[in-house]
Amino acid sequence: MLRVAVIGSGPSGVYTAQALVAQDRVPDVRVHVLDRLPCPYGLVRYGVAPDHEKIKSLQNSLRTVLEHERIAFLGNVEVGSDGISPERLGELYDAVVYCVGAATDRPLGIPGEELPGSFSATEFVSWYSAHPDAAAGGFALRARSVVVIGAGNVAVDVTRILARSAQELRPTDVPHGALGTLNGSRVREIHMAGRRGPSQARFTTKELRELGGLPRVRVVVKEAELSLDPAYADPSAHLRPALSSPPNVPPPTAAARRNVEVLRGWAAAGREGAGPDGPPVRTVRLRFFLRPVELLERDGRVAGVRFARTVPDGSGGVRDAGTYEDIGAGLVLRAVGYRGIPLPGLPFDPVRGTVPHLAGRVLRNGVPSPGEYVAGWIKRGPTGVIGSNRSCAKETVTSLLDDAPLLAGRRSASPDPVAALRAYGLRPVEWDGWLSIERAEAALGRSLGRERVKIPDWAGLLSAARSGGPVGA
Structure with a gap:
């Protein structure tokens, strides 16, 4: 038997675990999926916006994998300095695959970034997703103007949540405290700003179009900014992208061309009118070619963002135009990408923000470390979509199976890793505990006159896991 953590x-x-039990090269593989949280599914539970129910439904297929007879879920297990070390894991399992993602945001590296009122997008997402590590104070949303820095799907997500009414979010599993805050939100303008043009934005066309369909939300674009993008300036670019691109600049992708067409349509229609269902309550301003250089301060808090205007440099990038624009805001959310963080006991590349590896094998001093592997963002960096993890996991599992003859029997004789984890002072939440959390969240929703509502704190989650008893909102 090959025992893998x-x-x-x-x-x-989950895709790594699935690949391990689906293969037939090593017929008897047992997998323990460990997580520091008492709940499974990672960013599908705690990163996908609550109003994206179709994507969140991926939990159903992940659940099927975790219920496989040769896979066991063990939540509430910290790996690293505050829990069990990689060295001790290597004593309990023949192989360990680290799929710990990219746990922090990339910083802007500009003055004022740490001012009160300036937050990473991850902090905001964690709050409305009921992550138990979210700041206890949450978000007051008293500012009338908000700046979201970034032009990817995360930036669009936080912009959309800020623009939606609480009533629209009530059928979702957003925590009840966050729903109340959103209900009292004073936000009236959301500025989403990217340093490059629309053809280089990272959001998907589906997410972009969603902004234009929000009830009582006005979306404003500036054609003067859009027209700076060579892919926007030529209306026939989508028909002959290779010919219309400047020299040395890759042609826009199909997704980028679709984004440009949506924005061109909004600009042509003078997208200044209301969204569906009445006069606008909030305005979303999509801005391009603005690079943040400083967060402005007043009375010890963030008061806005100073942007340097940029223009295309002819090589696919941008250069500063020599002029600046200040946008006032009482709340700034930074959404410029994720970054991996070191896991105590594992090597780490601080430049790439990943664990050094060779086809998924962890490298220590340039040499593969027996029994240690990586998959996902901690392996390749924060790139790709959810489905990209399948091929990534498959490569790592192939390497692990190639190494199987060397791995079998390298662990200690301990027959029960769960008992060993408990002996180390950990209190794993097993699958039955997670099912108790699900039941408690369904009961919480019913008590509030809503659908299932997430429990937002560690104490509530662990209480539900161990007793299934009532928890607070």
């Missing part, structure tokens, strides 16, 4: 129960971890 997979660290992380998000898509990369």
Whole structure:
């Protein structure tokens, strides 16, 4: 029997576990999927916006994998300095695959970034997703103007949540405290700003179009900014992208061309009118070619963002135009990408923000470390979509299976890793505990006159896991 621990129960971890039990090269593989949280599914539970129910339904397929007879979920297991070390894991399992993702945001590296009122997008997403590590104070949403820095799907997500009414979010599993805050929100303008043009934005066309369909939300674009993008300036670019691109600049992708067409349509229609269902309550301003250089301060808090205007440099990038624009805001959310963080006991590349590896094998001093592997964002960086984790996991599992003759029997004789984890002072939440959390969240929703509502704190989650008893909102 080959006993494998997979660290992380998000898509990369679950796909790794699935690949291990689906193969027939090593017929008897047992997998424990460990997670520091008492709940499975990673960013599908705690990163996908609550109003994206179709994507969140991926939990159903992940659940099927975790219920496989040769896979066991063990939540509430910290790996690293505050829990069990990689060295001790290597004593309990023949192989360990780290699928711990990219756990922090990339910083802007500009003055004022740490001012009160300036937050990473991850902090905001964690709050409305009921992540138990979210700041206890949450978000007041008293500012009338908000700046979201970034032009990817995360930036669009937080912009959309800020623009939606609480009534629209009530049928979702957003925590009840966050729903109340959103209900009292004073936000009236959301500025989403990217440093490059619309053809280089990272959001998908589906997410972009969603902004235009929000009830009582006005979306404003500036054609003067859009027209700076060579892919926008030529209306026939989508028909002959290779010919219309400047020299040395890759032609826009199909997704980028679709984004440009949506924005061109909004600009042509003078997208200044209301969204569906009445006069606008909030305005979303999509801005391009603005690079943040400083967060402005007043009375010890963030008061806005100073942007340097940029223009295309002819080589696919941008350069500063020599002029600036200040946008006032009482709340700034930074959504410029994720970054991996070191896991105590594992090597780490601080430049790439990943664990050094060779086809998924962890490298220590340039040499593969027996029994240690990586998959997902901690392996390749924060790139790709959820489905990208399948091929990534498959490569790592192939390497692990190639190494199987060397791995079998390298662990200690301990017959029960769960008992050993408890002996180390850990209190794993097993699958039955997670099912108790699900039941408690369904009961919480019913008590509030809503559908299932997430429990937002550690104490409530662990209480529900161990007793199934009532928990607070």
